Amino acid sequence: MRKCQVVTREILLSVRDITVRFGGITALNSVSFDVPRGGVCGLIGPNGAGKTTLFNCLSRLYRYESGDILFEGNSISNLPVHRIASYGIGRTFQNLAMFRTLSVRQNIMIGAHCRSRSGFLSSALRLRRVAQEEARLMARANELLALLGLGDVAERPVSDLPFGIQKRVEFARALAADPKLILLDEPAAGLNHEELADLTETIRLVQSKLGITILLVEHHMGLVMGISDHIVVLNFGAKIAEGTPAQIQSNPDVIAAYLGAPAAAGTPVQPAQPVQPFHAGAPA
Numbered sequence: 614m615r616k617c618q619v620v621t622r623e624i625l626l627s628v629r630d631i632t633v634r635f636g637g638i639t640a641l642n643s644v645s646f647d648v649p650r651g652g653v654c655g656l657i658g659p660n661g662a663g664k665t666t667l668f669n670c671l672s673r674l675y676r677y678e679s680g681d682i683l684f685e686g687n688s689i690s691n692l693p694v695h696r697i698a699s700y701g702i703g704r705t706f707q708n709l710a711m712f713r714t715l716s717v718r719q720n721i722m723i724g725a726h727c728r729s730r731s732g733f734l735s736s737a738l739r740l741r742r743v744a745q746e747e748a749r750l751m752a753r754a755n756e757l758l759a760l761l762g763l764g765d766v767a768e769r770p771v772s773d774l775p776f777g778i779q780k781r782v783e784f785a786r787a788l789a790a791d792p793k794l795i796l797l798d799e800p801a802a803g804l805n806h807e808e809l810a811d812l813t814e815t816i817r818l819v820q821s822k823l824g825i826t827i828l829l830v831e832h833h834m835g836l837v838m839g840i841s842d843h844i845v846v847l848n849f850g851a852k853i854a855e856g857t858p859a860q861i862q863s864n865p866d867v868i869a870a871y872l873g874a875p876a877a878a879g880t881p882v883q884p885a886q887p888v889q890p891f892h893a894g895a896p897a
């Protein structure tokens with residue numbers, strides 16, 4: 614008799630029964646899901662669903678009232694916020710977080726410093742180890758400049774650059790710390806059609822070349838459906854669905870959450886055209 618081989622991917626991140634309350638508001642209500650290593654996991658939901666709150670829990674910016682978050686099988690619940698990047702979790706923000714007067718290259722090198730192995734004393738004494746470390750960081754920055762197509766603007770101050778390129782710089786800055794998991798918080802927000810197409814390609818390229826795991830919060834259904842392997846849907850702080858893009862697009866609870874009314878059975882969630890946002894209450 615032939616044996617059926619089941620391929621299961623290793624779990625990188627496990628969110629278990631996370632609950633967060635702000636006064637009377639339950640921002641997350643016992644939310645659980647797993648993110649396998651490698652690939653892209655989309656995290657979607659209408660405005661106020663709890664997506665950013667979850668990202669802030671993963672970054673240790675918010676405390677959760679109950680539950681646990683395991684990264685590579687270890688709880689991060691007591692990890693200090695400044696250790697998150699060196700632990701392997703990187704992040705971009707809805708509002709860009711960069712040193713705007715510094716160059717693109719300097720921003721990327723700052724991103725790499727959390728993984729630097731030279732301490733204050735050895736840096737002050739200019740030991741050989743420090744020079745080697747600086748060369749390593751420089752090489753890493755050069756790799757990322759090339760990968761994200763930023764070579765031509767490497768020495769320009771970030772503030773001089775168009776918004777779409779600034780977003781790419783922020784992505785590169787987060788990648789410089791060599792994260793195993795990167796949290797992308799609405800990377801498509803504010804991008805024009807061309808910039809959105811560039812971003813889609815960049816995310817695909819980074820994922821395939823670096824083998825990194827991506828957790829993506831995004832309102833643009835074209836982007837989410839186009840690049841995610843798996844999607845988790847939140848609504849009013851609760852997980853209402855998870856599955857492949859095809860499963861999510863035809864899930865009646867997801868359709869109802871986005872359209873604000875019970876969905877007719879079998880009505881698919883239309884992935885909007887690539888540049889069309891898919892906000893709660895707005896027609897798809």
Ligand SMILES: Nc1ncnc2c1ncn2[C@@H]1O[C@H](COP(=O)(O)OP(=O)(O)OP(=O)(O)O)[C@@H](O)[C@H]1O
Pocket residue numbers: 635638639640658659660661662663664665666667
């Ligand atoms: N610091 C805070 N203090 C009080 N309430 C908060 C705080 N952060 C979030 N909330 C509330 O928690 C709920 C979830 O908000 P959250 O920002 O996580 O949603 P979201 O899914 O990211 O929304 P959006 O898509 O609009 O960014 C909302 O009701 C919000 O008002």
